[in-house]
Amino acid sequence: MSTTANLTCILCPMSCNLELVLDGNRVVQVSGNSCKLGPAYAEKEFINPTRVLTTTVKIEGARVSRLPVKTDGEIPKSILFDCMRELSEVKMKAPVKNGEIILKNVAGTGVNVVATRSLT
Numbered sequence: 879m880s881t882t883a884n885l886t887c888i889l890c891p892m893s894c895n896l897e898l899v900l901d902g903n904r905v906v907q908v909s910g911n912s913c914k915l916g917p918a919y920a921e922k923e924f925i926n927p928t929r930v931l932t933t934t935v936k937i938e939g940a941r942v943s944r945l946p947v948k949t950d951g952e953i954p955k956s957i958l959f960d961c962m963r964e965l966s967e968v969k970m971k972a973p974v975k976n977g978e979i980i981l982k983n984v985a986g987t988g989v990n991v992v993a994t995r996s997l998t
């Protein structure tokens with residue numbers, strides 16, 4: 879038996895309202911998309927939603943107390959809190975360069991966390 883679900887595509891400012899027809903764990907039809915990226919986004923978002931995580935970590939010896947960081951790739955949405963927990967333990971020391979790896983293989987994802995600004 880098929881069911882339906884709705885998703886907003888966040889790939890561009892059009893924010894198309896996608897209607898998905900589902901058969902169990904499979905997306906069998908997508909409508910409401912204004913371009914061909916919508917169906918691929920809907921399938922990925924429904925089966926394994928991922929995000930780039932942006933946050934801050936503690937830093938000592940800089941003029942501010944938090945260093946902005948992000949993952950260098952997308953990670954499963956279901957483990958964002960595990961990643962945040964690991965990052966809450968990180969304490970950097972200035973200087974740090976933009977792009978420097980802050981934490982390798984966060985939460986076993988194979989994705990690294992990098993600085994998004996330099997702090998001296």
Ligand code: SF4
Nearest residue numbers: 887890893894913916
């Ligand atoms: S379906 Fe295409 S046009 Fe619509 S929001 Fe997604 S990327 Fe933008």
